[in-house]
Amino acid sequence: MPFRSPYPDVEIPDVTLYDLLFTSLTEEDLERPLTIDGSSGAETSYAELRDQVNAIAGALAARGVGQGDVVALHSPNSPAFVATFHGILRAGGTATTVGAMATGKEIATQLEDSGARLLMTVSPLLDAVREAAALVGLADDKIIVLDGADAFESLTDLIAENRPAPEVSVDPSTDLAVLPYSSGTTGRPKGVMLTHRNLVANVAQAAELLGVRRDDNLLAVLPFYHIYGMTVLLNLAILKRASLVTMPRFDLPEFLRIIQDRRCNFVFIAPPIAVALAKHPLVDEFDLSVVSSVFSGGAPLDGEVGGAVARRLGCSVRQGYGMTEMSPVSQLIPAGRDDIPLASVGVTVPNMECMLQDPATREEIPVPESGVSAPGELCCKGPNVMPGYLNNPEATSLTIDDDGWLHTGDIGTVSAEGVVTLIDRLKELIKYKGYQVAPAELESTLLTHELIADAAVIAGYDTEGEEVPKAFVVLQEGAQLTEQEVMDFVAARVAPYKKVRQVVMIEAIPKSASGKILRKELRGA
Known part of the structure; x- marks a missing residue:
């Protein structure tokens, strides 16, 4: 039998994302800061941001953006991103978010595949945008530079028009809210179709378990253009009326300073940041005593590293799991559940059912009456699961089977208590x-x-063409360690067949914005 959350199902409102987040604002809510610019400290209240969202929606509607039209948003985290993202959705449009580090060719591919009719960006990224626009034939009047640039409309221009938001009739169950693209670490990027109901459902599923509260200051360094930052930070924070402290990119000294100076008590990270928090000497130079909770996602967090962060900062450290295709959260360690091992990804969120499947036989692996199950591929169903990939029925059928199970490609186990632990990617x-x-x-x-x-x-x-474990290692600054010493260290701690047999010393591990290791970039090294 499939396994479900140990928590009861939650009500999922049949509304758009805008309606869920903004229509229930109270007078007291309106005065609170929604965004705080991490660098300058400039605040934007809930009232100001709601008004900006509506004005942007009106301006976009005047430029022909209507229900179902795709608008590309290419920007790092900022208060402007928040207003623009929700302005696109309020106009009835679909936001396809583009990674801030994307090249011109990558942007062009996404523009062409998504059918975006308008592109909104920022001036530091304009060179790549111009290259992309030239490749797909996008005219300058279809490009809006949020912070302003010569010959382009700006966000200030749009808001100054003071147009009312249009009347739109959006079906939350079928109309697309966002069209993010998968990372491409396992193939060509694909447009993940996520409806308003998908996003509303996942916010509702995760909201209480995550433990975000009204008075929390959430550090938002994880990119909003990635589904993790979009749902778990941006949308969930608004629902809980918390404050988002934005950072456009990760820089360790600035990251630590902003936590200290902006009093960020709830910090969302990816595993590479956890490694820095656990090991970097610079951490000791800042007062991080305000931090009560650190939550990691986007890639697996090692339990030992997470424990080191918890001890060093004196805070709770938890993690969760998900995929863009699930909006993204399917499992997490709930607030206050210190009994759940940090090495796990926690329990299934409400309104979902999951199972483990033997990847060879496709037979379901039973949940044990006690202890832990045999490993298998994690498969999931729920209201947060995508309807499919854009214009790609073949890829959709390979991911979602005839019985509606989404195959994650991740191998894991489940305990009798419903705790899921992931071992690795199937591939x-x-x-x-x-x-x-x-x-x-x-x-x-x-x-x-x-x-x-x-x-x-x-x-x-090896010399015979057989697979062997090959490690890429980044040393601490000033440290010296030989390849053989690395292999000996691992050999003393694992079974003989697991020993590392090749080692390469490098300066940095290539990773995506969400913290996933870009293994394809290492395979040629």
Whole structure:
């Protein structure tokens, strides 16, 4: 039998995302700061931001953006992103968010595939946008530069028109709210179709378990253009009437300063930031005593690293799991559940059902009466699961089977109490002499070495062309360690077939904005 959340199902309102987040604002809510610019401290209240959202929606409608039209948003985190994102949705449009680091060709591919009719960006990213526009034939009058640039309309121009938001008739169950693109770490990026109901559902599913409160200051360094930042930070914070302290990009000294100076008590991170918090000496130079909760997502967080962060900062550290295709959260460690191991991804959120499936036989793996199950591929159903990939029925059918189960491609176990622990990606498991070796396990082992700052493991090849575990290692500044010493360290801590057999010292591990290791960039090294 499939397993569900230990928590009861929650009510999922049949409304648009805008209606969920903004129509129930009280007079007291309106005066609160919704966004705080981390660098300057400038605040935008809930009232100001709601008015900006409506004005942007009106201006977009005057430019022909209507129900179902796709608008590309290409920007790092800022208060302007928040207003623009929700302005697009309030106009009845669909926001396709573009990674801030995307190249001109990557932007062009997304514009063409999504059918975006308008692109909104910021001046530091304009060169890449112009390259993309030239490739797809997008005219300058279809580009809006939020912070202003010569010959382009700005966000100030749009808001100054003071147009009323249009009347739109959006069906939350079928109309698309957002069209994010998968990271492409396992193939060509695909447009993930997410409806208003998908996003509303996932905010409702995660809201109480996550533990965000009205008076919290949430540090928003994880990008809003990624589904993790979009749902767990941006939308959930608004629902709970918390304040978002925005950072456009991660920089450790600035990150620590903003936590200290802006009193950020709830910090959302990806695992690479956790490694820095656990090991970097700079952390001791700042007063981080305000931090009560750190939540990690986007990629697996090693339990040892998370525990080190908790001890160093004197706070709660938790993590969760999800996919863009699930809006994204399917599992998390709820607030106050210190009994759930940090190495796990927690329990299933309400209104979902999951199962583990043997990847070879496709047979369901039963939930044990006690202890932990055999490993299998995690499969999920729920109101937060996408209807499919844009214009890609083949990819959709490979991900969602005929019975409606979304196959995550992640291998994990489930305990009798419903706690899910992920082992690794199905496609990333290394086959060594018939044994399966999980890169994540070896990466966790490597990170316990005090001289290793970061690590990644992929399948290398021996002289006979057989797969072997190959480690890429980043040393702490000034540290010295040989490849053999690295291999000896791991060999003393794992089964013989799991030993690292090749080591490469590098300056940095390539990672996506969400913190996932870009293994494809390591395979040629």
